Amino acid sequence: MKQFTKYIIKNSLKRIFLYRACLSRLKLMGVEKVFSYTLANETGVTSEQVRKDFSEFGIKGNKKGGYNTNELLEVMENIFHRNKEHNIILIGMGNLGIALSKHSQFIQRNMNIVATFDIDPFKQKVRSDIPVYSLSRLKEIIDRFKVKVAILAVPEISAQEVTDELVRLGIKGIVNFAPVLLKVPQDVIINNVNLCNELESVIYYVHQQIKADGSKNLELLYKGMKY
Amino acid sequence: MKQFTKYIIKNSLKRIFLYRACLSRLKLMGVEKVFSYTLANETGVTSEQVRKDFSEFGIKGNKKGGYNTNELLEVMENIFHRNKEHNIILIGMGNLGIALSKHSQFIQRNMNIVATFDIDPFKQKVRSDIPVYSLSRLKEIIDRFKVKVAILAVPEISAQEVTDELVRLGIKGIVNFAPVLLKVPQDVIINNVNLCNELESVIYYVHQQIKADGSKNLELLYKGMKY
DNA sequence: GAAATGATGTGAAACAATTCACAAAATACA
DNA sequence: TGTATTTTGTGAATTGTTTCACATCATTTC
Ligand SMILES: NC(=O)c1ccc[n+]([C@@H]2O[C@H](COP(=O)([O-])OP(=O)(O)OC[C@H]3O[C@@H](n4cnc5c(N)ncnc54)[C@H](O)[C@@H]3O)[C@@H](O)[C@H]2O)c1
Ligand SMILES: NC(=O)c1ccc[n+]([C@@H]2O[C@H](COP(=O)([O-])OP(=O)(O)OC[C@H]3O[C@@H](n4cnc5c(N)ncnc54)[C@H](O)[C@@H]3O)[C@@H](O)[C@H]2O)c1
Numbered sequence: 001m002k003q004f005t006k007y008i009i010k011n012s013l014k015r016i017f018l019y020r021a022c023l024s025r026l027k028l029m030g031v032e033k034v035f036s037y038t039l040a041n042e043t044g045v046t047s048e049q050v051r052k053d054f055s056e057f058g059i060k061g062n063k064k065g066g067y068n069t070n071e072l073l074e075v076m077e078n079i080f081h082r083n084k085e086h087n088i089i090l091i092g093m094g095n096l097g098i099a100l101s102k103h104s105q106f107i108q109r110n111m112n113i114v115a116t117f118d119i120d121p122f123k124q125k126v127r128s129d130i131p132v133y134s135l136s137r138l139k140e141i142i143d144r145f146k147v148k149v150a151i152l153a154v155p156e157i158s159a160q161e162v163t164d165e166l167v168r169l170g171i172k173g174i175v176n177f178a179p180v181l182l183k184v185p186q187d188v189i190i191n192n193v194n195l196c197n198e199l200e201s202v203i204y205y206v207h208q209q210i211k212a213d214g215s216k217n218l219e220l221l222y223k224g225m226k227y
Numbered sequence: 228m229k230q231f232t233k234y235i236i237k238n239s240l241k242r243i244f245l246y247r248a249c250l251s252r253l254k255l256m257g258v259e260k261v262f263s264y265t266l267a268n269e270t271g272v273t274s275e276q277v278r279k280d281f282s283e284f285g286i287k288g289n290k291k292g293g294y295n296t297n298e299l300l301e302v303m304e305n306i307f308h309r310n311k312e313h314n315i316i317l318i319g320m321g322n323l324g325i326a327l328s329k330h331s332q333f334i335q336r337n338m339n340i341v342a343t344f345d346i347d348p349f350k351q352k353v354r355s356d357i358p359v360y361s362l363s364r365l366k367e368i369i370d371r372f373k374v375k376v377a378i379l380a381v382p383e384i385s386a387q388e389v390t391d392e393l394v395r396l397g398i399k400g401i402v403n404f405a406p407v408l409l410k411v412p413q414d415v416i417i418n419n420v421n422l423c424n425e426l427e428s429v430i431y432y433v434h435q436q437i438k439a440d441g442s443k444n445l446e447l448l449y450k451g452m453k454y
Numbered sequence: 455g456a457a458a459t460g461a462t463g464t465g466a467a468a469c470a471a472t473t474c475a476c477a478a479a480a481t482a483c484a
Numbered sequence: 485t486g487t488a489t490t491t492t493g494t495g496a497a498t499t500g501t502t503t504c505a506c507a508t509c510a511t512t513t514c
């Protein structure tokens with residue numbers, strides 16, 4: 001039986017990020033028209049792949065005319081809901097948390113860290129433009145700013161307990177920097193960013209003496225390689 | 228014709244990281260014997276997948292007896308060359324660079340940041356245990372410590388030029404935090420870590436109202452999901 | 455305005471990854 | 485000792501993804 005659900009594939013979504021990065025650059029350079037093979041060359045995928053990905057997201061181009069850079073970028077912004085403002089909170093204002101709170105790109109991309117939280121009263125003194133609160137104010141802020149996504153930069157040991165509280169208060173997505181596999185209900189999305197693992201991946205591939213077959217971006221090397 | 232090359236698949240490598248995280252925890256809890264379905268439950272994959280992944284990396288268990296936690300962990304450490312010391316350098320001691328340089332887990336995992344570099348003489352004053360050098364000393368340090376892997380935390384605008392220099396001096400793998408697609412020779416591995424993208428992925432999936440089908444870890448949601 | 459060209463878009467084919475199904479082996483237990 | 489049970493390990497089947505091949509159409513050229 002034919003299903004009525006449609007599937008969006010993670011890999012294609014990942015590639016959309018690549019295309020967008022490439023398009024942003026081309027736009028800055030004043031390029032108005034872009035072809036599938038341009039994006040393909042720049043990102044290390046094939047041009048068929050680019051077009052298949054586009055078709056997956058319903059993106060149409062002009063026969064012989066390629067794609068309009070601005071339109072394409074706009075479609076991609078919409079895919080990632082960048083037309084809307086997103087209120088984010090950040091838990092844990094330690095080394096990493098402070099760096100993240102100062103990262104200007106989040107704001108440029110409509111992702112506003114509306115507040116940060118730390119258990120340590122000392123850290124709660126303002127150390128950046130963004131206020132640092134005690135965890136007791138979590139509910140208030142989440143409700144007020146309708147926050148759905150949180151960044152978690154607390155020590156491994158506290159990560160699960162903080163997560164439980166966030167989920168209880170209605171958070172639906174977490175970018176987690178602590179090296180633990182968090183347990184959450186089915187409807188909550190966890191994106192683990194483990195910087196040690198990222199480094200170890202590179203070490204792994206460097207050791208395997210990868211002669212990458214076309215692309216050199218690790219995120220695209222999912223197909224496998226000789227060793 | 229049968230090929231003599233063997234392929235290691237990126238997805239399975241990614242899952243090995245998950246299994247390892249899980250095993251570390253089980254080890255701390257004093258668990259000596261682990262079954263494929265234990266790891267499967269904990270990580271959200273199927274037990275067949277666990278065994279297939281293991282067979283890919285040549286890991287053998289005991290029929291009915293499962294796997295020995297310690298042995299399994301050891302094999303995984305070897306996969307990631309954690310028995311060897313790895314000398315790493317870090318370029319760009321701004322907000323992110325400082326946070327990374329203070330991250331203790333790198334050392335715990337045999338990845339030593341032997342030196343950091345910054346173009347700004349002010350930043351070159353010691354701000355952590357690790358020395359901060361001018362870029363003029365790159366060659367000396369890379370040669371002395373036989374550095375093959377670098378962490379790049381410089382602004383977008385300088386990322387490519389610094390990369391060119393690193394590659395020229397023999398660096399073979401880069402973890403890149405700048406939101407640009409770096410151009411490097413075929414034999415150099417780039418692992419782009421784009422924290423904005425990681426956040427946007429979460430926003431994307433939260434918006435799609437994902438009811439994740441088994442696993443809630445974004446890195447495993449490559450298979451696709453209903454919306 | 456007809457022919458050549460150059461790009462998209464997409465079924466079909468090829469390839470890759472996962473799941474299924476079950477044999478084989480180790481252990482437990484009667 | 486033999487039978488039941490449990491878990492691994494892996495071919496086969498299925499499912500998913502990428503590449504191929506080419507029809508199609510817009511544009512340029514003659
Ligand atoms: N520093 C890095 O570059 C880096 C890199 C990769 C991963 N990480 C991970 O990110 C996390 C944070 O790292 P860090 O270096 O910033 O550590 P850190 O110790 O400097 O900061 C942790 C902060 O969390 C706060 N905190 C502790 N328990 C809390 C709780 N229950 N609720 C709210 N806040 C709490 C602490 O007061 C502290 O300010 C860790 O899990 C670490 O493993 C850090
Ligand atoms: N801060 C974050 O949390 C964060 C998050 C995601 C991505 N990033 C990315 O990481 C990079 C660094 O971010 P940041 O916030 O630390 O920026 P930053 O401006 O605080 O730090 C950049 C550092 O690089 C140094 N630098 C500049 N040009 C250099 C060169 N040619 N050689 C060596 N050093 C040079 C500067 O002196 C500065 O110390 C940026 O590309 C940023 O987009 C940062």
